[in-house]
Structure formats: C-alpha cells, structure tokens
Amino acid sequence: MTVRTRFAPSPTGYLHIGGVRTAIFNWALARRFGGQFVLRIDDTDVERHREEALEPILAGLRWLGLHWDEGPGVDGPHGPYYQSQRLEVYREFAERLRSRGRAYPCFCTPEEIERERQEARQAKRPYRYSGRCRALPTQEQQRRIEAGMPYVLRLKVEPDRVIRFVDVVLGPVERNTNDIGDVVLVRANGMPLYNFATVVDDASMQITHVIRAQEHLTNTFVQLLLYEAFDITPPQFAHVPYVAAPGSKAKLSKRHLERYQTEENVARFLKLGFKPEEVPSPVMLDYYIHLGYLPDAVLNGLARLGWSLDDRTEKIPRQVLIENFSLERIHKSPASFDPDKLYWLQGEYMRELPLEQKVAGTIPFLQRAGLVGDPVDESTRSLIRRVIEALGDRMKVFTDVIVYGGFFFKDEVDYDPKAVQKVLLKEHVPVVLARLRERLAGLEPFDAAHIEEVVRGLAEELGVGAGKVIHPLRVATSGQTIGPGVFELVEILGKERALQRLERALALVQQEDA
C-alpha cells in the first residue's frame, strides 16, 4: 500500500510556524516512501473571504517547495479537495450512520446545551451531552423533523468502553468513552464538524498516515469511534508535539515571539514597503519569506524541531531529509522554536549559495525596496553582483543587501545621525576628509588596493592610526558604520560618487562646526 499523507489547513490567512512543521513532516513521509502528499482545505466553518485567506497559505507551501500531489490546482482521483465542496459526500456518510443506528438527530436548542454546560462547570465536572434526545422514538424524531425543528446529528457513543490505539509517536494511548459523550457530527445548518468531516475525508481519500499536532489527540478517540461505526480500517496516527515558545513549553503564539521582532527587522519590512500594521510576526512563515530567508534553511530548521537525524547533524538538506525522515525519531515532548538557531542555519545555507543565485534572489527585494528597476539592466546586475561579493559572509538573508549596501543603489546618502555623531563630528575629521578628497581625486587606477595605499599613507603622514582615517571614510561615503570592507566599498562606489559624498560629508561637518 502506498503511503498517503495530508495536510489540512483551514484558510486563516497565514501559515503559522507550527503548522508549517506539521506540513513538512507529512510531506517528508510521503516523499520518503514515494507516496502522495495531499493538500485538503478544511473550510467548513463558513468564512467570508475564503480565497484571499487561502492564497497566502498555498504561496507559503509553494515557497517551501512542499508540492502537493493532489489538492487545490492539482486534480486527483479523490477530489474535490475543499471540504466546502464535499457536502454531498458528508450527507451520504451521515445517512449511512443514521441508517445503521449509529447516529441520531438531537433537537436540543443551543440554550439548553449551554445550560447543561454551565451546570457542568459549576459542579466542576467535564461537560458531556446528557443524551436526552437519544431515547426519542423514531416516530417522534420523524414528527419533529417534519415540523421543521432544527436538529444536529449526534454520534451514539456506547458508555464504559475503553478505546485504545498505538500512536506512532506516543505509543499506546487510551481513553474511556464516558469522557467523550455523544458528540455532534453535523450542525443544524447541515455543515459537518471537524471530527466527522476529517474521518469521511481521510477515509475516502485513502490517507494512510495522519500526522498532526498533539492537541488533536483527544479528537482521535472520537474519530476512531467513527471509523468503527463506518466499519472502515483507520489510518495510522502520529501525534507530534506542538511547537512551543522559546524558553517555554507553552504553545507558540504571537506574543511569545515579540522579543524577536526587533526594531531593526521592523525597519526592514518598512523599507520593503510594508505598512506598520502589515508587518508579519515571527510566528508566521511570511516573516521569514520577506526577510529573505532561503526555503531550504527554513525547511531544515523546522524539520529539526522535534526530530533529529542522529547525534550530530544539523544541516539536513532537502534530499537528505527525504531519504532519512522517519516518524519513529519524532520526539514525544514539545520542542520550542528558536529563531536564533534558524538564523544561524540560514547563514550556513546562504554562505553556500552560488553567487548567481544570490544575485537572482536579491533582485526582488531590491525592487520591492525601490532601489533598482524592473527589469534589471546588465550594469545594475553587475553592480549587485559586486556588492554581494563585497558583502561576503555578512550577507545572511537577502534583505541584508538593503541594510548593508542600500547606499550603493541611491544617489543621495542617508547619514545615520548616530554614525555622524560618533565618527564624523571629531576634531581631526575635516582635515582627514579634505585630504582624502584631494588624493582620491587624482588616484588612478581607482581600485581597492590603491585606495588602501592612499588611506594608510595618509594616516601615517598625519601620525594617526589607520582607523582614524578609515572610519570617517566609511561614514562619509556610506552614511553608516557597518558594511563591506571600506576599500572595496569605495572602489565599487566609483571615483565620481565617492568624491561627491566626501564633499557632502565635509559640508556636513563644517556646518556642524560653525
């Protein structure tokens, strides 16, 4: 039997890191065994803007390279893959359950149910449906239905049974049916509920392995009861621990990652044209996509949460993951997500990326920031290439090119006030800048090696350390204190622009002086 896994997001508008990890595990298992990875959309909870809320999720999965074999846009033998389009199937299965006497209509009003729930809460008892409608005679059911009374469909759950199964990750687990009660399968409006729709779909789509977050563990017992009622062999279940917040075992949420949302990163998003309220949170995949992470790095980093290859391997490229992924090596306990480690891994992947791919990957970000045009002409392309080369290992994510080297692509320099204060507004600086301008103007050829000679020569002549010349030169030409090596920086900038900027900086300090 071929392995079939599925990922079943509901269209919420974005992909959460924890959800992505679940998707990766499902995808990896299918690929490992040459099976199929199905994408199904759990959209029974009638949401207004379905399409817009779905697209970012599909885009995220595509970005990661988690291609699905069946699902939206990919027809297959078990479609449709939107639950909202499968209502007929659910109706059929619901009917089957009723005709077998495994489910019954319940006419209790939401108010009545709410009262039962309140009572349970006050008595500090877990809530379970009383089963009041279960005993209704068939004729009475018929009468009420014909009278147009709204009703939900409930599963008849036999009391005092212990349901057991062996979870691939957790091992043997069990639960008493007394803790479950007659759960609702279909809403009064005819829409199926999660547990019911999931079983119908997993069964009819021939899913062999259900890999999902541990928060679904209690649902699994209900689902097992449903498989039994349908007389269908259930799939294997693997409940993976949820992804926790850094330094905690609490489920990851937006709030937990606030400290990773640095001012510096927010500034990157703003440079890319995001409005402040649109800036994604570090719990969302979008955050990493737009900061310029590589899909392979994110895939690797997330796959390592709760799963390991062995006792030492951190870098697990896509192909290696596919060849070695196994459910058996998934941890039982929650793993906290560590953005720092993901960042480190990203640096490793970026470092190994061939130059031309770095260039190609950088271009969309420069365009979004309005620093280069579209299309990019050959001279701009070669400028980008030179900047990236000069950046070397400093470039960890694509937006680093904007932060460390944005000034290469602008006519006017934005002088960072702090840099000016710290480096340029010093007594010796006017002299240094003036001489630099003079010497560089006559320099031929204008390359890094010769620029270095000029700078070091000048330092010696003035009887100061090289840093006293280098730092002002950097700030004067780039406006900032960080960036590539200053000699290459000036070379790439070119003589004309370097001189202009020295001029401007000089004016700036002299004006400050006066």
Next chain:
RNA sequence: GGCCCCGUCGUCUAAGGGUUAGGACACAGGCUUUUCAAGCCUGGAAUACGGGUUCGAAUCCCGUCGGGGUCACCA
C-alpha cells in the same frame, strides 16, 4: 476540576541498563581585524525531585512536583 500527554545544558537534541552524559545554537573570554560579519581557540552550562528494582538507572517501576493539551453546532 475530570481525562490525557510530556519532563536530558537557557534552547534544539544524542545516548534507551555500563560513556568523564556527546554535538549544535545562544552566551562569556581570547586571537585576528578598518566597521560589521566570518573564522580559530578556550570556558561555563543538563538527566525535575523522592523512593524502589539492579552488581550497575538519564534509561525500567511507583509516587511527588512542574509544564502542556483537551473538555464547542472551532479546526
């Protein structure tokens, strides 16, 4: 509160009866250095606690404590 799951450095993890409990991120110190990175070297850092079983326990059993999940006409 009932039921269920989980507990190895701050974090990700390895070891599944016998190791000085290993690696990685992060952190600290040093070297290098024109900034920022990178690189190299060094360091601190863990089996939640208490009982058993055993020649021997992180590992098996029991209890305690702690964390988490779940108890919807959400998924």
